[in-house]
Amino acid sequence: MNIAVYILDIIIYIGIFSIVAISLNLEYGFTGLGNFGKVAFFLIGAYTYAILSQAGVPFYLCLICGGIIAAIGGLIISLPALRLREDYLAIVTLTVGEILRLIVKTESSIGGGVWGISVKRAISISFPAGFSAINKTVINAGVQIVLIFGILALCFIVLQLLTRSPYGRIMRALRDNELATESLGKSRAKYKAQVFMLGSAIAGIAGGLFAQYIRFIDPYMFMPIVTFTVWIMSLVGGPANFTGALLGATLVQIFDRGTNILKDYITLPIDPVNLQYILFGVLIILVLFFRPQGLLRESKFTTRPLKLVYEKRRSDTSNKKS
């Protein structure tokens, strides 16, 4: 296999999972909602894209619809989130993800059941004759990278602006102390629902991108391990820092692929597939032990005006001293 194609494939995966990881950062890192059913919304987005694109709907509408339907799913899951403690919410969301996958698996009328469903690429280029297969693949991958990273950039900017605003302050407050936030006039029902909807919509869009990139999806691609991988990305990079999520997604993806390649060259006394999971476990333990806030920390300032006041004060005091 051509090494360039392989690297492009890694980059695309990093892009797709970065989108999911930043949506988890929004929910868990900023708002404290431990969503262990991330894969459910990824699945909703992917299947919506697949079914709609088979019906001939243009790709951007497929992505948007995937986002909207995932957001509705997020709204539904925010209802138990209001009443449950963080640990119980994790259990509920985890089961929701599995239930949804099993429904898709058994109901062959939805996206072909166990046989899966094939998906059209969002943008397909008709090449003139004489193009080598390798060149075609590279150009197609390039188009994919532009599409996926464009959407990633958009999501990143929106979330960055949102969390560095009074709205983001309320999200952090909900994470720190729900009761106090509620008694200061912020309806937790409203904020939790909004955050879940936005986070799920973003995960849904990522699901659509995933479906159109690999061009075939089946229920076995949406096992809970997808959720856990995204969690590792978020925890490693820094749950309350979106740049951290990108970093985490990159590191975990490279780690994943790296160990995959490595096992072909090193002979081990144990099953290399299990070793990969063991290493992931070790990675999480190390990060939680030595750097629980992740590689990148949460920003000190919630909003720009606050930062400006701080800088002004600091320069004032240093002027006085000098």
Add this chain to the structure above:
Amino acid sequence: MKKEEAILQIKRASKHFGGFYAVNDVSLEVKRGQICGLVGPNGSGKSTLFNTILGLQKPDSGDIIFNGTRINDAAPHQIYNMGMVNAFQIPHIFPSMSVLDNILIAARDYPGENMIESLFLRRKWQEKEQKLIEEAMEILKFVNLDMLGFALTSELSGGQRKLLEIAKGLMAKPTLFLLDEPAAGVNPVLGKKIFQKLQELTQEGMTFLIIEHRLDLLFEFASWIYVLNKGIIVAMGQPHEIVDNPDFYQAYLGEK
């Protein structure tokens, strides 16, 4: 509005946990512009009564009427929107954020708290935020926390957290402010200063219902006192009347 009008009325409210009546058939009234004190020994139901007023716990019977509206079933954030704010006995702070952030959360009518406006009307909320920061700094100056505006709240001492809790309440500009032991853990001079400030604020139409064990302070500033014991109001009156009331001594000191 008349000054003598009651802003908060509790009519025969009860709250029990199993067979234990924490609040038993309590009726009381807080008049507008008043500092009203609520005293009683530990476990007499003062904080439970506060929780039922604030919507954190629903009363099992009776009515709680705030500003003419029955608020038995209102959620805490709705009660805040109606103008009632509280300061918890154990400060409920947001440890991962700065002191200023903690106070800014309490601000009312803030456009940036809407998802759409925080994204697309950045100029609007940023201007408002600048004003709010100045306001917050004033309040911080008053509670002697102005040098700590950008410190992480988790680094504050117990007494400073208490002051922050009061500052948050003041930022919300309530019409009725419920304080649960505002002077506990605060140095005596500042404790008195807080009560003086509260008295000033009554001139602007704010009303206070205060639980306090520092009776010297409370009796100096409050104009009406309720004494709660085992969930029942055993005495009420002006501070000098309460001091002479044997029921008060029995409830508080266990003496006759």
